[in-house]
Every structure is written in C-alpha cells, then in structure tokens.
Amino acid sequence: MALVTRVPALSPPLSSSYIGQNLPPVTILPFIRRRVSRARVVSAMATSSLPTVLVTGAGGRTGQIVYKKLKEKTDQFIAKGLVRTEESKEKIGGADDVYVGDIRNADSIAPAIQGIDALIILTSAVPKMKPGFDPSAGGRPEFYFEDGAYPEQVDWVGQKNQIDAAKAVGVKQIVLVGSMGGTNLNHPLNSLGNGNILVWKRKSEQYLADSGIPYTIIRAGGLQDKEGGVRELVVGKDDELLQTEIRTIARADVAEVCIQALLIEESKFKAFDLASKPEGTGTPTNDFKTLFSQITTRF
Numbered sequence: 187m188a189l190v191t192r193v194p195a196l197s198p199p200l201s202s203s204y205i206g207q208n209l210p211p212v213t214i215l216p217f218i219r220r221r222v223s224r225a226r227v228v229s230a231m232a233t234s235s236l237p238t239v240l241v242t243g244a245g246g247r248t249g250q251i252v253y254k255k256l257k258e259k260t261d262q263f264i265a266k267g268l269v270r271t272e273e274s275k276e277k278i279g280g281a282d283d284v285y286v287g288d289i290r291n292a293d294s295i296a297p298a299i300q301g302i303d304a305l306i307i308l309t310s311a312v313p314k315m316k317p318g319f320d321p322s323a324g325g326r327p328e329f330y331f332e333d334g335a336y337p338e339q340v341d342w343v344g345q346k347n348q349i350d351a352a353k354a355v356g357v358k359q360i361v362l363v364g365s366m367g368g369t370n371l372n373h374p375l376n377s378l379g380n381g382n383i384l385v386w387k388r389k390s391e392q393y394l395a396d397s398g399i400p401y402t403i404i405r406a407g408g409l410q411d412k413e414g415g416v417r418e419l420v421v422g423k424d425d426e427l428l429q430t431e432i433r434t435i436a437r438a439d440v441a442e443v444c445i446q447a448l449l450i451e452e453s454k455f456k457a458f459d460l461a462s463k464p465e466g467t468g469t470p471t472n473d474f475k476t477l478f479s480q481i482t483t484r485f
C-alpha cells in the first residue's frame with residue numbers, strides 16, 4: 187500500500203532530517219492506526235519516500251560495487267540494477283531488483299527505468315583482446331570490439347537511450363562515469379579496436395549536460411581494483427591531471443563518489459576529472475561536500 191506520495195527526494199539532497207520532514211503525523215491516518223503500530227507505519231512511510239536509484243552496468247567491476255553500496259544503505263535508497271545478461275544478474279545475487287536489458291535497445295530497459303528518481307550510468311563498451319597474444323614474446327596485445335558493440339553503439343546510442351528514458355520518467359539526477367583523456371583526439375584509447383571510445387563517451391557526456399537534468403559527470407583516471415576510502419581524492423579539469431603523477435583511482439572510490447553525488451547538492455551540474463594521491467600520501471577523503479565544492483566546471 188502506498189502510504190505517502192513519492193517526494194522529489196534528491197532536490198534538496200537527502201538526509202535523515204529531510205526524510206523526517208516528509209513524514210506526516212501518524213494521526214492523519216486513523217484507518218492505518220487501527221491496524222498497525224505507529225513504529226511500523228513510520229518505518230513503512232520512510233521507506234516509501236526514499237529515492238529509487240538505478241545503477242546500470244551493475245554487473246561491471248565498478249557497477250557492482252555501486253549496487254552493493256546502494257543496497258547496504260537501506261535508510262537512504264531503494265536500489266535497482268540493470269545488467270546485460272542473466273549470468274551477470276546471478277553474479278550479483280540474482281535479486282528481483284536486478285533487471286536484464288540491453289542499453290542499445292530502448293524498449294528493453296524501460297522496465298528498469300520505470301519509477302526511478304536517480305540514475306547512475308556505469309555501462310561501457312568493453313574491448314576484447316585478440317586471441318594469440320603471447321606475453322612472453324613481448325610486444326603489445328591487440329584489441330577489438332564485437333560487431334554491434336562498438337563504443338558508438340554502447341557509449342553513445344546506449345547512454346543516450348538511458349538518458350532519454352530517464353528524462354521521460356522525470357528523473358531528478360543522473361550520474362555518468364566517463365574517462366579522463368577525452369580532450370585529446372589522438373589519445374591511444376581512441377585507436378583501441380578503431381573504436382574512438384573517448385570520442386563517443388564525450389558525446390554522450392555533452393548530451394547529458396545539455397539535457398536539462400541535474401547531472402554529475404565523473405571522468406575517472408585509470409581504474410584499479412584496490413581498497414576504497416584510504417586515499418585522498420583529487421578533482422581536476424580538462425585532463426590536466428594527466429600531466430601529473432595523479433592519474434589513477436580505485437574503483438571503490440569512484441563508486442563512493444557516485445553515491446555521494448546523490449546526497450550532496452554541490453555535485454550537481456558539474457563535470458570533473460577524478461583521481462587519487464598514492465596511499466600513504468595526503469589525507470583520505472571523507473568530506474565529499476568540500477570535494478564537490480572545489481569543482482567549478484560544468485563540462
């Protein structure tokens with residue numbers, strides 16, 4: 187039973203006091219009071235006013251961390267995930283809140299997008315290594331994209347499909363994870379598999395920034411499967427960090443920034459590069475409001 191109408195929970199940003207402000211007194215619901223305790227009513231009302239957040243690419247390496255973190259924050263979010271295959275769904279626990287769909291096919295993602303308040307996009311074309319590479323022989327491996335799964339189809343058409351679908355349901359914020367390097371057309375990642383991956387990522391970032399929806403575009407440095415929360419995070423612009431030693435970041439830290447972006451107003455209408463200092467140097471970041479406040483760039 188829906189006890190309260192959905193609130194525009196992400197604007198202003200969510201906090202426990204904010205949730206509390208949206209709870210009408212139990213006394214206005216006498217028909218419910220007859221059947222259940224006040225505590226259960228308040229608990230159910232708080233749940234139904236929480237924002238529903240969908241993370242796409244939820245079976246991916248960063249996406250699954252975001253999905254797990256969202257699920258753990260039961261007092262702040264209702265989590266949903268979108269994955270491409272049933273295998274990915276099983277990999278992240280197979281819960282009913284995980285939808286299977288292909289972002290290249292707008293119809294297939296509609297059920298996952300339905301009813302959401304915020305969207306975190308963590309889908310990406312994934313280059314595959316050509317068979318026959320022998321690391322012991324030296325040289326570099328070659329990569330390719332499968333037919334139909336080039337960055338143009340996934341990082342452009344697929345992201346655009348998600349943004350359009352989210353806009354149609356009145357989503358309040360979209361967080362998009364992209365990559366550093368996009369200011370350089372000649373970046374080596376663009377020649378990978380002839381995919382121009384950074385060009386297509388940048389195009390979808392621009393599309394989001396022009397959409398009118400509050401957005402947060404995170405252009406991550408080289409991703410590492412390391413522990414999160416133990417490094418000082420650094421934001422930048424225009425790939426300037428690529429000229430420094432601060433060029434990598436743990437996937438777990440990117441995941442945390444995605445979540446914090448939903449909670450902190452200062453993250454909205456911003457696009458920024460994100461990396462971290464080496465562990466043991468600097469102070470581990472825990473004040474995300476200050477981090478987002480340092481960003482001055484809308485694109």
Ligand SMILES: NC(=O)c1ccc[n+]([C@@H]2O[C@H](COP(=O)([O-])OP(=O)(O)OC[C@H]3O[C@@H](n4cnc5c(N)ncnc54)[C@H](OP(=O)(O)O)[C@@H]3O)[C@@H](O)[C@H]2O)c1
Pocket residue numbers: 243244245246247248249269270271274287288289290308309310311312340344363364365366405406407408409410437
């Ligand atoms: N690797 C780096 O060093 C680096 C650096 C900077 C930024 N980034 C970017 O950061 C983001 C996260 O990276 P990551 O390495 O954590 O991601 P990842 O593990 O490569 O995950 C990408 C996800 O996208 C999903 N996907 C691909 N095509 C899809 C489709 N047509 N429909 C639905 N889902 C689809 C994949 O699903 P399946 O598993 O089912 O294929 C996969 O789960 C990506 O945008 C990446 O480009 C990466």
